[in-house]
Amino acid sequence: MRINELKIYSPRLKEQSTFYANVLGLKCIKMNKEQASFQLGSSVLTIEYKKETTPYHFAINIPSNKENEALSWLKARLEILIEEEIEIHDFDFWNAKAIYFYDCDKNIVELIARKNLNNGNSETFNQEQLLNISEIGLPTTNIEAKFSQLHELSGIQEFSGGFDRFLAFGDEEGLFICINKDIKDWHPTGDKAHSSAFEMHFTEKGVNYHIEYKNDQVLVLGA
Numbered sequence: 001m002r003i004n005e006l007k008i009y010s011p012r013l014k015e016q017s018t019f020y021a022n023v024l025g026l027k028c029i030k031m032n033k034e035q036a037s038f039q040l041g042s043s044v045l046t047i048e049y050k051k052e053t054t055p056y057h058f059a060i061n062i063p064s065n066k067e068n069e070a071l072s073w074l075k076a077r078l079e080i081l082i083e084e085e086i087e088i089h090d091f092d093f094w095n096a097k098a099i100y101f102y103d104c105d106k107n108i109v110e111l112i113a114r115k116n117l118n119n120g121n122s123e124t125f126n127q128e129q130l131l132n133i134s135e136i137g138l139p140t141t142n143i144e145a146k147f148s149q150l151h152e153l154s155g156i157q158e159f160s161g162g163f164d165r166f167l168a169f170g171d172e173e174g175l176f177i178c179i180n181k182d183i184k185d186w187h188p189t190g191d192k193a194h195s196s197a198f199e200m201h202f203t204e205k206g207v208n209y210h211i212e213y214k215n216d217q218v219l220v221l222g223a
Helices: 013-023 067-075 143-154
Strands: 002-010 027-031 035-040 043-049 057-062 089-091 096-102 108-114 132-137 158-161 166-171 174-179 198-204 207-214 217-222
Touching (some): 067 096, 143 166, 143 174
Parallel strands (some): 002 043, 057 108, 132 174
Antiparallel strands (some): 027 035, 057 132, 089 096, 198 207, 207 217
């Protein structure tokens, strides 16, 4: 799955815009009083003003050999999230390494180096090596129902986990991270998972889709 655009909501649009432009160095491609859009590799991250929101979790792919450089790059700009002094989290079951940090809304943002993609390079790490949005958290009370709906819509396949507490579906380019919010919280902070509203344009098997997640329901908006 390729995530083309992810729209999230924020009560602090100005602060978030400053964070993504000045701290992470992303190029702002659209800005008005209601929203700001940033080029994030091959994806677009759009942040729209909303008075009341709850936090998100999303991930960004980086080259498969760059987790150590990414850690140093991030630590020069912000405070990373650690668990028992662990800075780089080893997901051996995915053959991946991940680093976490908060943005201004306490969204948990993850940089992840997926070894199976074999997309390493020798360039110095900077914002240009934030390759694409590769995960969006989808907390729910019914994992199986959400998977079934999106599978029937697009043919998307299970990647890891099961229907009880955690299921990732899609592929290493793009995943829905679907957790049962009643029994599981977000790694690595233990923050409460919310069914935070978002919109997403994605491509699966060459077909474009546009969905909205709202009130724990997936709505199909079109291509």
